[in-house]
Amino acid sequence: MKKMLESAFPGLDVVLANYPAPAPKRILAKVVPVAQVGVIGLIMGGEQIFPMIGIAQPPAWYHSLRANRFGSMASTWLLGNFLQSFLQSSGAFEVSCNGELVSSFFSYAWLQYHITLSALANQIQCFVLPGVF
Numbered sequence: 001m002k003k004m005l006e007s008a009f010p011g012l013d014v015v016l017a018n019y020p021a022p023a024p025k026r027i028l029a030k031v032v033p034v035a036q037v038g039v040i041g042l043i044m045g046g047e048q049i050f051p052m053i054g055i056a057q058p059p060a061w062y063h064s065l066r067a068n069r070f071g072s073m074a075s076t077w078l079l080g081n082f083l084q085s086f087l088q089s090s091g092a093f094e095v096s097c098n099g100e101l102v103s104s105f106f107s108y109a110w111l112q113y114h115i116t117l118s119a120l121a122n123q124i125q126c127f128v129l130p131g132v133f
Contacts, residue, residue: 021090029087036080040073 002014020026042049043065050058065072 019090019092021088025087029084032080032084032087036076039076043069043072043076 002016005014006012021029042062046058046062046066050056050062
């Protein structure tokens with residue numbers, strides 16, 4: 001979107017900034033790495049951890065994770081990073097001109113927003129786009 005606007009309107013200054021995700025998603029995104037390390041620690045040291053917490057025989061799912069340690073840890077790491085990235089991004093952006101809000105992603109459906117943005121680009125010549133593209 002930024003390149004499209006800058007190429008359509010030479011001299012246009014487009015400024016990008018991240019639009020923050022809602023607070024519950026940000027908090028949950030901070031818990032994900034703790035859960036990742038916990039699962040990896042459980043995979044590596046579960047035979048000592050389970051007796052410490054009062055479980056004499058580890059559950060069956062633990063043995064299947066333990067049988068493929070590398071795959072289990074890699075999957076935990078990749079899925080955790082994907083989840084954390086998903087929780088931290090909102091995918092939204094707003095258009096403002098001279099500090100005045102012109103258009104917001106939250107007020108339109110995704111397809112409608114791009115059509116509206118293209119129409120707006122034909123009407124005004126200064127944009128500040130905080131958001132994630």
